[in-house]
Amino acid sequence: MKNTLIVIFIIVSCLSFASQTGTLIKSKKLYLRDNTTAVIYISYNGTAVSFPVKPEKISFGNKNAFGVEFVGDDVILSPMKPKAKTHMFVYLDGRRRVFDLRSSRKAYSLVQVFDQRESLIRPKMLRKRKR
Numbered sequence: 394m395k396n397t398l399i400v401i402f403i404i405v406s407c408l409s410f411a412s413q414t415g416t417l418i419k420s421k422k423l424y425l426r427d428n429t430t431a432v433i434y435i436s437y438n439g440t441a442v443s444f445p446v447k448p449e450k451i452s453f454g455n456k457n458a459f460g461v462e463f464v465g466d467d468v469i470l471s472p473m474k475p476k477a478k479t480h481m482f483v484y485l486d487g488r489r490r491v492f493d494l495r496s497s498r499k500a501y502s503l504v505q506v507f508d509q510r511e512s513l514i515r516p517k518m519l520r521k522r523k524r
Contacts, residue, residue, distance in 0.1 A: 420503040430491045436500035439471040455479035472496035
């Protein structure tokens with residue numbers, strides 16, 4: 394519980410600092426299909442990976458490569474050593490997503506993950522009605 398509060402405090406502090414100084418947090422949106430492996434570059438300062446729903450299970454190829462914190466629908470990753478890399482397997486809504494994690498100086502602070510099929514579906518309310 395204490396670690397979760399510290400992580401939340403750090404994220405809020407970073408967002409507050411960024412809004413006060415006018416600097417932007419680098420973020421990226423990933424639209425994935427069932428058969429894709431996405432490469433995510435993890436910042437040495439940590440990267441938050443945001444999922445549409447809370448992951449059911451997460452497994453790593455090399456468990457010692459990255460530090461991991463779970464905050465709601467987000468997974469906060471921090472490299473444990475320079476040039477760290479591993480695979481991350483995320484299970485959500487009965488489907489598996491595979492990520493190739495690599496630490497890098499040129500990385501995103503926030504990565505938002507979306508299902509490509511769901512992004513193509515438009516709710517009935519938003520569809521134009523024929524008259």
